[in-house]
Amino acid sequence: MMIATICRPVRSPWEEPMDRCFRFFPCLADPGRRSSLCLKLCLVTIHLIYAGVLFLFDGDLIERTKKEPWYTALYLLLFVVTLIQYFATSLSSPGYVLEAMLTVNERSAANRKAPETSKNGSYVISTEGNLIARNGSGSYSSSWSKLVADLYPFSIRTWTCTYCNMEQPPRAKHCHDCDKCVLQFDHHCVWLGNCIGQGNHCKFWWYLFEETALCLWTGVLYISYLKAHITRVWWQDAIMIILLITLLVCLVFLLLLLLFHSYLILTNQTTFELVRRRRIHYLRGIPERVHPFSRGVRRNLYNFCCTRSTIYGVEPLPTPEEIEEKSRPYTCLDAVTCRCC
Template sequence: MLSAVSRPIRDSCAPVLDRCFRLVPCLADPARRSSLGLKAALVTLHLVFVGVIFLFYSELIEKTKHEPWYITFYLLLFVATLVQYFITSGSSPGYVLDAMRHANERNALFQKISTTSKQPASSKNGNMVITMEGSRSGRSFSGSNATSWTKLVLDLYPPGTSIRSLTCSYCNVEQPPRAKHCHDCDRCVLQFDHHCVWLGTCVGLGNHCRFWWFICEETALCLWTGVLYVAYLKANIALAWWKDVIMIMLLIILAIFLIFLLLLLLFHSYLILTNQTTYELVRRRRIPYLRGIPERVYPFSDGVCRNLYKLCCVKASVYNLERLPTAQEIEEKSRPYTCLDFLTCRCCC
């Protein structure tokens, strides 16, 4: 009976839904609808927590007249947090297919320049020299665009590595080190960290820095809002019981969010300083290129300063593919620290 009653309702709503899907095509995809719903819920939570304190805390409005900078900075932080959230959610984590297309385009460009320029005969053979992050010298590749990416990826692995073991069975493309296929995005991501449901995208090489800044701003906003809630309760407790109940409930929820954000901020700060990813840390024993490396050794770390520089200062459009360290480099990284190492800042540079 219920199905018989609901069928006319579905039939009457179908034209309206079809019209909405035509006007906003992204709503036709269930995954994108879910992502948009989560984003709307996150923005609503921000508006509720900030709006309630301005609605109930009348003394805050009076304080604004005497100290306008206080509320101005708070509102600027609120706007900056939301802007950073949308920037991060709309940024690319760095897809393997985009890096492959970028490498092939550069290879074609170098081939075109080398064949038209008047250089010695040794530079007219169509070779391309690509210097990758972590390599001490460039390596010359010859051949067509179809094989340039394969040779580039193989150069990042130890000699004798098979292409078949590197090829993603879903994207049918060779994965460089630290890349992983995301089943939510259905793409291979460079330096894959995790897939964030709230952002609706992966966190990887291209947006890890933006993700860290979003967490930092979100933590500061949550902490500042909690301070305002506590100030209201200290000044207005027992004046209106229903307001106190609402504020206490929101403060408890805010405290839970703050604890989670602080732990997340500390965790990702540790990952950035050691040049690791969440996937590599959690699945270290299952990742082939990390097997056999001691737990306390960070194979891709170049020191705190260089790790920060590579993450924050290198342009996002440049794909810095890191090669696997050699056995000699692993042995050097696993060497215990001495007093001289601390004096020479071995851990930083």
């Protein structure tokens, strides 16, 4: 008994409180989710530090708030909306292939009547179980395998994920961080702790836009303070200058990221397709200046902004005729007829 007591491993004083914490908050037991929560807490803390230091040091801003409360109210409104948009994007579903597959199989088993047809030749899958549609013959796919097979009309086989063994539609990819296949996979955002895909790409763009606007407005307030109080209290000026330099670096990064994703939206591309174009089997042999899934700027914007997050669209591979048409150089007549739109 004494030997067993002596040989028993010594528990750290932190282990028992951590076990209790994991018991009440199971999500903290997962190292990946714990790291994501820490990053989210860090980002919120950074936002609070920038706003808190500004209101703590800048007495002129307080006086302006008393005279023009709408100015500070708008700034605080943008601050709160940005954080809400951040968490809304972080908690939203990127559109997992598993969700689409279960919807298709359940819907096909429950209802065998022919659905409505879409206008662009692609299947439309509603996670609310509303409709599954295809243009042309109005043929009905009773299973996910049949639907995916129809999306590869010029391929001798469909593409199956080697990790989760699921049949992937075009533009889908397996995310190793989430361990799931994502429709129109763009990238996995570490700061959000979530994938960016077809289901939340629009939310992600709006978050970038709001974050960029907030950083720009905060930078203007910091510069205004330094112009008026640059020689008063040196340690306050040093803190403000360090925070301002960091803020400007973040602003440049956010602005470039916002412009980059705006370009992807206008051309109906994803970050993964742009970066790994030569490695993606359905993009090999297509000229780099050709965007095979683009339907024009107006249609791309409409599909991106006006499609509900509960409805996912899976697009078939473009035909050789469509690729040839999109490869044709633009002429003056195309500019008049707005071919790019």
